[in-house]
Amino acid sequence: MTDETDENKTRKNGLYGGVSTELTENMKEGWADTERRHLEPIEQAAHTARRRTALSALFPGELLVIPAGNPKVRSNDTNYPFRPSSEYVYLTGDQSQGAVLVLEPRAAGGHRAVAHLLPRSDRESGEFWLDYHGELWDGRRNSLTENEQLLGLPCRDVRTLTERLAEARGPIRLLRGYDAGTDAALADKVTAERDIEFRAALAELRLIKDEFEIADLRHACRATARGFEDVVGILGTDTPTLERAIEGTFWMRARIEGNDVGYASVCAAGPHATTLHWVRNDGATRPGDLLLLDAGVESRNLYTADVTRTLPVDGRFTPVQRRVYDAVYAAQSAGIAAVKPGAKYRDFHHAAQRVLTEHLASWGLFGGRSVDEAYELGLFRRWTLAGTGHMIGLDVHDCAKARTELYVEGTLEAGMVLTVEPGLYFQSDDLTVPEEFRGIGVRIEDDILVTEDGNENLSADLPRSADDVEAWMARLRG
DSSP: OOOOOHHHHHHHHHHTTOOOHHHHHHTTSOOOOOOOOOOOOOTTHHHHHHHHHHHHHHSTTOEEEEEOOOOOEEETTEEOOOOOOHHHHHHHOOOOTTOEEEEEEOTTSSEEEEEEEOOOOOTTTTHHHHSTTSHHHHOOOOOHHHHHHHHSSOEEEGGGHHHHHHTOOSOEEEOTTSOHHHHHHTTTTOOHHHHHHHHHHHHHHTSSOOHHHHHHHHHHHHHHHHHHHHHHHHOOSSSOOBHHHHHHHHHHHHHHHSSEESSOOEEEEGGGGGSTTOOOOOOBOOTTOEEEEEEOEEOTTSOBOOEEEEEETTSOOOHHHHHHHHHHHHHHHHHHHTOOTTSBTTHHHHHHHHHHHHHHHHTTTTTTOOHHHHHHHTTTHHHHOSOSOOBOSSSTTTTTTSOGGGTTTSBOOTTOEEEEOOEEEOOTTOTTSOGGGTTOEEEOBEEEEEETTEEEETTTTSOOSHHHHHHHHHHHTO
16 A cells, blocks of 8 residues: 555545645635724713723722633533623623733823723634634624724733733732633732722722613613513413423523523522522422512623512412511511611611511510510521622622622612512421411512612512512413
8 A cells, every 4th residue: 555645644634623725725715804894882881981980090000900701611611601700891891701901000190991802813824713712613703993992992912911911010900810811920919908909999889880880770670570470471370380490481581681690590489488599490389389589680781680579379379478478578668768878788677677577576486575685686587597688780799899888887879779688488397486387488679779869669660569469460360
C-alpha cells in the first residue's frame, strides 16, 4: 500500500472532524456585511449614565472595576443560563457575558467609564466557527461600535483588559467574585476591606429606584399577576394538579413576558405551604387544600417582582382556613399602612408581627401570656418564622450588601420598593396548636413603592382579601 499524500490526508481529515485547507478558505468568504451603523441608545442609557456619575463621586481618584461575570457550570460541559451581575447591569444596561465595566479616574476629576466586551468573532482567523463559542455556534454579538451607540459609553476589547489591569497604579476597587481572570489580575492591588466597602456602596446606590426602574417593576408585577391567573386556570377542582405543572405554567408566562422567573418559585400545596422555602415542587394539590404560590416574573431588563398568594384549590376557603387567612390579611394590611416616607424601615415589620401576635394570643397559643409579653419574648416566631419583607429590584433580595444603618436600621424614602409578606405556618407535627390548624400555611405578599405621600401597591392587580380571592377565582373559572 502506498503512503497517502498530505493533500489526501487533509481531505480525509475534513470528513472526520479535521479542517481541510479548502474548508478553511471557504469559510472566510461569502458573508454579508451585517454591521448596524445607526442605532439609538437603549432606553435606560441616560439613567445608567447618571448612576455611573453618582458612583464616580463616591470614589474620586480610584480605579473602579465591575465585571458582569461568566456562565456557571451546571453539569460537565453544560452551563446554567447566563445572568450578569446586578451591579454591572445597573451601571450599563448591558447583559453581555464576560464583560467588565471600568471607571478610570481623570486627572481633572471624575471618571471615564469604559465597557470592555467581546467584539464580533473574526472571520479571517476562523474564530467565528472554529471557536466552540464563536458566533456561528452561540449567535451574533454586537460589534464594539454598535455597543458604543447602544450603551452610550466607549467600548474596548475585553481580551486586552487583563494586561491593562496588570499595569494599573493607584487605589483600585473591585467587585470581586464574578470574574476569575479579573480577580487574579488585581489580586495584589486590592484589599478585601476596600472591596467590601465598594460592594456596599454599589448596593446603597440601588436603594432608591429611578423612574426607569419603577416602570420596569410595574411591568414585572403586571406580568406576575397574569402568571397567577394562568395558574388558577389549571387548578383542578376535582382532580389533583401537580406542583410541577403549577411551576411550569408560571414559568411559561415569565418567559413570554420577561427574561425568566426572578427566583425559584414556591408552589406549595397543602402541608408543603408550612415550609418557607418549598422549591422541590414535587407534590400535588387536592380539593380542600390551600396552594401557597410565591413567584415573580423577572423582566427582560432583569428587574423582578416577588408576590405571594395563598389560594383555596377548589375556590372556597374552609372556615378554619379563612380564620388563619384573615389574620394574615389583617397583619399585611397593617404592615402596608406603615410603609411611608420618614418611617423606620422596621416599622412595617413590627406592625404586621404585632397583629399576628394578637391573633395567636386570642387563639390561646401563648399559655396565658399577654400579647406584650409574648411579643417581647418573640414567642410568635414559632409560627411566623421570617421577617416581614425586604427590598426588591434587580435582585429579589435587593441591596442586601448595603450597610445595616442605611437599610434595616434606616429610614424609608420615596422611590424605595419593598415587599410586605407576613405569614403563619402551622407544621403538621406541631402539637402546641389546635389539630385543625396543623398543616396550614398562609402568606400574602405584595410589592410596595414608597411614594412622596405614602405608598403604592405595585402588585394590586391581584386580590388580597379572602372574599376578593374567592370572587377572582370564580370569575377566572367562568
